[in-house]
Amino acid sequence: MDYHVAKTGSDQATGTKDDPFLTINQAASLAIPGDTVTVHEGVYREWVKPRYKGLSEHRRITYQAAEGEHVVIKGSEEIKNWELVEGTVWKVVIPNPFFGDYNPYLETVFGDWLVTVEEIKHLGDVYLNGLSFYEVSSYEKLKNPEVRTETYDHWTRQVIPVHNQDQTKYVWYSEVDHQNTTIYANFQGADPNQELVEINVRRSCFYPEETGIDYITVRGFEMAQAATPWSPPTADQPGLIGANWSKGWIIENNLIHDAKCSAISIGKEKSTGHHYRTVRRDKPGYQYQLESVFDAERKGWSKETIGSHIVRNNTIYDCGQNGIVGHLGCVFSEIYDNHIYNIALKREFYGHEIAGIKLHAAIDVQIHHNRIHNCSLGLWLDWQTQGTRISKNILYKNNxxxxxxxxxxxxxxxxxxxxxxxxxxxxxxxxxxxxxxxxxxxxxxxxxxxxxxxxxxxxxxxxxxxxxxxxxxxxxxxxxxxxxxxxxxxxxxxxxxxxxxxxxxxxxxxxxxxxxxxxxxxxxxxxxxxxxxxxxxxxxxxxxxxxxxxxxxxxxxxxxxxxxxxxxxxxxxxxxxxxxxxxxxxxxxxxxxxxxxxxxxxxxxxxxxxxxxxxxxxxxxxxxxxxxxxxxxxxxxxx
Incomplete structure (x- = not known):
């Protein structure tokens, strides 16, 4: 079956080319092995959650942008009704039910191996015509934001210039009470009611809620602006897009950017440990990471059930933690022909799990023909790198x-x-x-x-x-x-x-x-x-x-x-x-x-x-x- 989705469609339609669905999720609730979901021109503000798995390489479920059409999936919503407070500072008041059960302005960057946060940071963000703002910790800091010219790299012990100094004067601050979320932002003279202003709302753009959703292909989309959480190897590792502990995904020919933390995830899931070092505080993260490997093995972690993904021909940029992340779930995968840049250069938070590509347990992973530059760290292979080949990659202008x-x-x-x-x-x-x-x-x-x-x-x-x-x-x-x-x-x-x-x-x-x-x-x-x-x-x-x-x-x-x-x-x-x-x-x-x-x-x-x-x-x-x-x-x- 070939399903079609278009901005002119309806979720009460039949899903044919002449009678398309309105949302990708409606098609995702129906697509079964061998089906293709073709999405037509437009911006789709939804978190796509595939319901059924493919059965083999020959019976995949494919999600694709229509040929020659620009299809965007966003984790953000466009926000109007901003009120001028003073000077160039505006605010908007949003009822909390707008966010459902996940409010990025309440959720913080949190978890294992997160070493330093100068000030508490949240998973939300504000965008002016696509430009990501910086969060500040008080209303007073909104009015006269400090332009950052340099920052400190904790690993290389070097002072380095900020990637985009002009961007650092665009700042936001939020307050959340029992009823409302109030977001303040300094738009530096722009009128947010006349420009495109978006805020992070959803955690992901394309990510199954259940594990074991195998043999999915995702190709040809632009995906952006998701409130992804910190994703260390000792926790669940959701990305803007990801396989969620499955086998045989193909993620190809996509433009992916502005994930708060990680863009593409081929990594771990929650049941084998979730921030236990930070929450329990009784053992080092190193010990919990050792345990997660054995826990995964007891739960069926093997070549027959997990990994063997292909990530190719994607352009990934402007993400806070990783372009591609994975622990355990990345085994036997192939990552090639990707262009990855501007990863972790905002430096709103710092930890030990930051890189253009950051993999743990990269067993028989083939990483080749990638271009990785202007990243805090280009490629980081940590723990159990075995049978892995890093070949024909170009890395430059990284710390x-x-x-x-x-x-x-x-x-x-x-x-x-x-x-x-x-x-x-x-x-x-x-x-x-x-x-x-x-x-x-x-x-x-x-x-x-x-x-x-x-x-x-x-x-x-x-x-x-x-x-x-x-x-x-x-x-x-x-x-x-x-x-x-x-x-x-x-x-x-x-x-x-x-x-x-x-x-x-x-x-x-x-x-x-x-x-x-x-x-x-x-x-x-x-x-x-x-x-x-x-x-x-x-x-x-x-x-x-x-x-x-x-x-x-x-x-x-x-x-x-x-x-x-x-x-x-x-x-x-x-x-x-x-x-x-x-x-x-x-x-x-x-x-x-x-x-x-x-x-x-x-x-x-x-x-x-x-x-x-x-x-x-x-x-x-x-x-x-x-x-x-x-x-x-x-x-x-x-x-």
Whole structure:
């Protein structure tokens, strides 16, 4: 059955093209496996809640925008009847029943791993012609809002400029009593009754209320302005759009923006823990996160029931916490060809779960061909990153590009450009970094206080626990660009680490101790055939390397909107900087997990394509692009 929805329709209609429904939810209450819901031009202010699940890849339920038509689903409502209070400050009084059982001006940003909130923030927001306002904590702060020129990044310990300084003078404040919600806003001279003014009303735009709504496709929509809550790995993780603990969703070709916290969720659900650290306060969040994994496993978390989602070709921006978020529910998924930017740059709140893409338990997840920039953190893989491949992504102008934390591998990072000044946080082990371009510092740390799970290969079954001892990493065929005044570019931080498993075992067993010996001995690292320019520093035991400390590559990522270019210069002998093609057979196994680098189906993998999908040869240079040459390079890498 093909159902149609149009702004000219009626929910008492039959849902045909000539007799369409008025709301998407009316179609969603009827669509069954194999059906398609086509939505026509217009703005639909509703939370779409699919009722039935698809049955397989071949019997999906598809929700799509009509071809060539602009269809918008919003979690907001347009508000008129504003009253001028004084100066440029206006107010509107809204009866509480308007919000139903979810009032974003009463609900706060709250929960586990939320580290600092300078002032209590709510899930509501005010928009003037699409521009998101800032919340202030009192009426007095409305009248003379402070223009913010910079903010502090708690992770990088850096002062950074505010993304949109002019935006910070647009502020709102709310008061909620037993009967009404009063919203005050400084419109800076605009008349809100003559402009488009919207406020957050609904939590989500497209999200099933029940779990297990499998095999849903959502394509071609613009979705925006949802009051999504804080979504850590120890809580329910609703997004503006999401699968809600299901299998086999395809989210593609959408424009998604202005989620208060997270935009796309392929993550956890409530029954395996919901902010217990914050509510109960009896155990650390770390302990509750460990428990949530076992709880999920007891409740049927497996490849057969959860995950295997596809998130592709979406543009995601202006969200407060994440572009894509997921814990446990993201397993076996594929995320590619997405453009993600301006994530967590408003900085109204701060916590440990913020990134363009933030995943926990990314088992066999394939993340490739994404463009991620102007984010607080680009890509953060935390806990149980195993079988995951991060390939052919472009990251730049982020406060940090890539963070891999308390994971044991095997995971592969290949053919990426990490172009920010802070390229990599590595608090993990068991990684392979092959044919990347690093243009920023790399921070490497151990974690000897938190033991985290690892799994049987290509499975959710827990195989054991381990601390992060540091090392057991592989760096082959990478290109490192140093920069004046920037330390930590290169692999020199592995100084003192043995270069083979045999040497490591020999030293460990000379100590005549059990676990204490493993705590004190550095794990082996495998580092070879990398190129270091402009002050980038190599690992001391790297046998085959190229080092030119004085050559400045004048590296730049040129962002022209729909197109992105890599500009750099390379030395005359660059054609000699050739790296061996890496594969399952050449990458040493991961020590703790005792597993090989493989494709998700268990077959061998070969790193034989560059960032632009060009096939490598034995004469291909180090770095992410086959067509890098000596001298000046200007290569289109996106668009």
């Amino acid at each position: 940090r590009d890539l963070f891999v934390e308390v994971s044991h591998g095997p995971y592969l990072v290949d053919n990426n450009i990490l172009g920010s000044d802070y390229a990599l946080d590595n608090i993990a082990q068991g990684g392979a970094y092959v044919n990347n371009l690093f243009a920023g510092k790399m921070v490497h740390r151990k974690e000897l206080k938190r033991s985290t799970q690892y799994h049987l290969p290509h499975s959710t079954k827990v195989a054991g626990f381990a601390l992060v001892y540091g090392g057991d990493d592989r760096f082959y065929n990478n290109l490192y660009f140093g920069k004046a005044g920037l330390e930590g570019v290169g692999t020199a931080h592995y100084k003192g680490y043995p270069s083979s498993l045999e040497k490591y075992i020999e030293v460990v067993h000379e100590m005549n101790a059990d676990h204490a010996a493993f705590d004190r001995v550095e794990q082996p690292v495998y580092i070879d055939q990398n190129a270091y320019l402009n002050g980038a520093d190599p690992y001391e035991n790297e046998a085959d390397k190229w080092v030119d400390p004085d050559f400045d590559p004048n590296f730049e990522i040129i962002d022209q909107g729909d197109q992105v270019f890599l500009s750099c210069e390379l030395p005359e002998n660059f054609d000699q900087m050739i790296g061996q093609i890496q594969s399952t057979s050449t990458l040493p196994r991961v020590r703790i997990v005792d597993a090989q680098f493989e494709s998700p189906d268990g077959s061998d993998l070969v790193v034989d394509q560059d960032l632009l999908d060009q096939v490598r040869s034995d004469e291909s240079p180090v770095g992410p692009l086959n067509n890098l040459t000596a001298g000046k390079n200007n290569i289109k890498i996106w668009g």
